[in-house]
Amino acid sequence: MTAEAKALPSKSYLEDGYTLSSWFFSTDHKRIAILYFVSITLFFFVGGAAATLIRLELLSPTGLFLSNDAYNRLFTIHGVVMVWFFLIPSIPNTFGNFLIPIMIGAKDLAFPKLNLASWWIFVLAGCFVIAALLIGGVDTGWTFYAPFSTMFSNGYVVPAVIGVFIAGFSTILTGLNFIVTIHKLRAPGMTWFRLPLFVWAIYATSLVMVLATPVLATTLMLIFAERVLGLGFFDPKLGGDPVLYQHLFWFYSHPAVYIMVLPAMAVMSELMSAFCKRRVFGYKVVAYSSLAIAGLGFLVWGHHMFVAGESVYAGLVFSLLSFSIAVPSAIKVFNWTATMRKGYVSLDAPMLFALGFIGLFVIGGLSGLFVAATGLDVHLTRTYFVIAHFHFIMVGGTVSCYFGALHFWWPKMTGRMYPEMLGRGTALMIFFGFILTFMPQFILGWLGMPRRYHLYPPEFQVLNVLSSAGASILAVAYTLPLIYLGWSLFYGKRAGANPWGAAGLEWLIPSPPPRENFETVPVVTWEAYPYPLKPQPVERKETP
Amino acid sequence: MGAILPTPPIGLTPLSAYAAEYDWLFFGMCLLSLCFMVPIAVAIVYFAVKYHKDSKADRSERISRRSRLILESSWAGIPFLLTLGVFVWAGKMYVEWATPPKGALEIAVIGKQWMWKFQHPGGQREINTLHVPVGRPVKLVMTSQDVIHSLFLPALRIKMDVIPGRYTHLWFTATKTGTFRLECAEYCGTDHSRMGGSLIVMTSADYQSWLAHAGTAISLAAAGAEVYRKNGCSGCHGANSTVHAPTLGGLFGTMVRTADGREVLADEGYIRDCITLPDKNRVAGFPPIMPDFSGTISEADLIKLIAYIRSLPPGARP
Structure with a gap:
């Protein structure tokens, strides 16, 4: 392959133009992936800065330097930015964008211009949210609960809501693009059950994006209508129902949790197989479990409302459905673990992130059963227990996988290797820093410390200080990759096409990939994860 | 059930039998969680060592289709069934939490x-x-x-x-x-x-x-009588009224048939709705003439008024 690549020198996507407009108006899915990567990295550090301030402030039960209003604005911006401007676009829009066409043997997504439009829409949305932050912030919490958000809040709710509303269109367009691409652009021989599990899980994610996000758009419009036009939907004084808001919001936002975690599961299957050199155990079960999670995810929203005034019967049904959705998630965890058996396990940085994911996701998932159990939830809901639970899933789980993916595909995206030992050190720091940050929060919640509390009873100080200590480790661990990955861009070892010896079409093309991905359309004759790898099977089939 | 359980030894002191039972359920769930976490952690460490890429461990064996099926359905099914026990226990407590006893x-x-x-x-x-x-x-x-x-x-x-x-x-x-x-x-x-x-x-x-x-001199219900008088409720609901309006005495706790044919329990929420949203549950056989008091009666007065209406003996038309 290398000989051939030398014979036909094709420019990599990175060398395909050096002007700003060659980036900002590129329709190349790989360049758009990089645009997304840079923008969400910025948002990650905005949200992270807010988190850092929150944890600093909570060192003291009486607060250190913030007013109540300033504190409320901080946790709101942390939530809004991290959910809609980091977590939701994180894996799908960077690695999904970069890898989906390559993994299925296509030259680009089905609608390259729409893909570019979706990034610009995302940027526009981000401008509204950053503007809301700069002119004074929002104090509603990321959940925008009515009637507080519509009639009582004195923050800049409208620009924030418009920002999230616009971001939704970016999500919908990306989801649509992925669905059409996976249906229509698979290379000859790339049947559904030869797809990498990454593609299956991103496909499931895309379904949720396309089906759930419009409900969020509707809900946000209703907030806008009530706040600006005084039309009564949620405030009882205007004849509305505040609990209706929660139904609408969680009908989107619970599926949105799966928009955030399914892509992490997508990455997991790739990492586990590549670093165990083994086909993922129970391929079909893992594939179907992604769809099961996407489907069941639409039927559990009521578990956010056990004490919000929904009927006891509704509560019990939502509880049972929530227990059921744990099953496909558990199956995945067991299957990934079983993939290690009889494999050739190497503990490189991406694998450490993957194993870290299993640890944190299992704790997050099991704590999810606590809050899915009606009677247990009555005490735990609205406390730090819930904060710890969803951070274990969305940060411990998803962000660990995001970093795992970043290290794993970094050589493919940039053509350079990162410093391996620093990568491993970061993976360990993230895991242990995370445990130290959020384990005390489980206990705080169980002892009855409500979430979104600026001031708290002094007996909770020790646990809060422990949590803040963990957060400072996390702050370092999340910043380190910025430095050493940035360094590796210029000084890292050249990676070659397949530094990990991994299976998958993306490892058969040069790193970084050429503009057109494949010089000729590959013909796939093998199953997914054909370990142990035989000498590049694509070579023989590639004759035009 | 709560009554027979002793208080768990650690954590926040439970203040009721319900709270003590809650703690046992909570610790039970913690234990169950450990039962799931430990095997996964042990398996990961064991596999990472035994099947490390440099190890010479035997990797030849293949699992049969049948045993793979049994394995996968058991690791999906057994934890689910175990957690269903928690679902049932928690559900029982949830019903208890939602059902206040009479005479509280x-x-x-x-x-x-x-x-x-x-x-x-x-x-x-x-x-x-x-x-x-x-x-x-x-x-x-x-x-x-x-x-x-x-x-x-x-x-x-x-x-x-x-x-x-x-x-x-x-x-x-x-x-x-x-x-x-x-x-x-x-x-x-x-x-x-x-x-x-x-x-x-x-x-x-x-x-x-x-x-x-x-103590204040005046009970909630007596204060409600004052609210009732001030807002002129007796003009329609009183015995001397010529307006066709429902009798309020003995109303609380009964089932009311609405104009659109539903049966509604006359609890606090119902009476509140009748005052602030009169069209919502209009009583069958009465004209839609009840004025809307939303915005004119405070939450505190509403509570007094409800206490007063509750206190009226059956048939009373003050």
Whole structure:
């Protein structure tokens, strides 16, 4: 392959133009992936800065330097930015964008211009949210609960809501693009059950994006209508129902949790197989479990409302459905673990992130059963227990996988290797820093410390200080990759096409990939994860 | 069930049989979680060592299709069945939490940014502090004057949202005297974290003397009679009225047939809706002439009015 690549020198996507407009108006899915990567990295550090301030402030039960209003604005911006401007676009829009066409043997997504439009829409949305932050912030919490958000809040709710509303269109367009691409652009021989599990899980994610996000758009419009036009939907004084808001919001936002975690599961299957050199155990079960999670995810929203005034019967049904959705998630965890058996396990940085994911996701998932159990939830809901639970899933789980993916595909995206030992050190720091940050929060919640509390009873100080200590480790661990990955861009070892010896079409093309991905359309004759790898099977089939 | 369980040894002291039972369920679930976590952790470490890429471990064996099927269905099914036990136990507690016993001491609660207002049946009012007797079921009937709040009593392991425009309930029987935290658990704006106070559980005698000490001359129902008079309710509902309006005496707790053919229980929420949203549950056989009092009667007056209507004997038309 290398000989051939030398014979036909094709420019990599990175060398395909050096002007700003060659980036900002590129329709190349790989360049758009990089645009997304840079923008969400910025948002990650905005949200992270807010988190850092929150944890600093909570060192003291009486607060250190913030007013109540300033504190409320901080946790709101942390939530809004991290959910809609980091977590939701994180894996799908960077690695999904970069890898989906390559993994299925296509030259680009089905609608390259729409893909570019979706990034610009995302940027526009981000401008509204950053503007809301700069002119004074929002104090509603990321959940925008009515009637507080519509009639009582004195923050800049409208620009924030418009920002999230616009971001939704970016999500919908990306989801649509992925669905059409996976249906229509698979290379000859790339049947559904030869797809990498990454593609299956991103496909499931895309379904949720396309089906759930419009409900969020509707809900946000209703907030806008009530706040600006005084039309009564949620405030009882205007004849509305505040609990209706929660139904609408969680009908989107619970599926949105799966928009955030399914892509992490997508990455997991790739990492586990590549670093165990083994086909993922129970391929079909893992594939179907992604769809099961996407489907069941639409039927559990009521578990956010056990004490919000929904009927006891509704509560019990939502509880049972929530227990059921744990099953496909558990199956995945067991299957990934079983993939290690009889494999050739190497503990490189991406694998450490993957194993870290299993640890944190299992704790997050099991704590999810606590809050899915009606009677247990009555005490735990609205406390730090819930904060710890969803951070274990969305940060411990998803962000660990995001970093795992970043290290794993970094050589493919940039053509350079990162410093391996620093990568491993970061993976360990993230895991242990995370445990130290959020384990005390489980206990705080169980002892009855409500979430979104600026001031708290002094007996909770020790646990809060422990949590803040963990957060400072996390702050370092999340910043380190910025430095050493940035360094590796210029000084890292050249990676070659397949530094990990991994299976998958993306490892058969040069790193970084050429503009057109494949010089000729590959013909796939093998199953997914054909370990142990035989000498590049694509070579023989590639004759035009 | 709660009564026969001893108090778990660690954590926040449970203040009721319900809370003690809650702790056992919580610790049970913790134990179950460990039973899932430990095997996964052990398997990961074991596989990572045994099948490390440099190890010479035998990798030849293949699992048969049949044993793979058995393996996969057992690791999906067994944990699910075990956790269903938690679902059932928690569900039982949830039903208990949602079902106040008859004859409980009823205390009215109004949440507002950022304070809790309590009013006892005798009319005694207090802010951010709630005095209750030990050993007697207490039912809080709660509403909010502005945004959604949530009354959280950690020592009792219970909370319930306090929602504008409707009444929600929270009940408990405290088994120990003392002072315990009372918090707002639903984010409600600037001073959310300061919207709290104390639950003070007293012996029955202490509670009675507290009531007498804090006592106002006039009970909640008697104050309601005044609200009733001031708003001219008797003009239509009174015995001397010529207007065709429903009799209010004995109404509370009965089933009412509405004009659109539904059967509705006449509880606090129903009476509230009749006053603030008269078209919602108009009684069958009566013309739609009840005026809308939303915005003109305060939450506190509504509670008094409901207490008054509740106190009327069957057939009374004041």
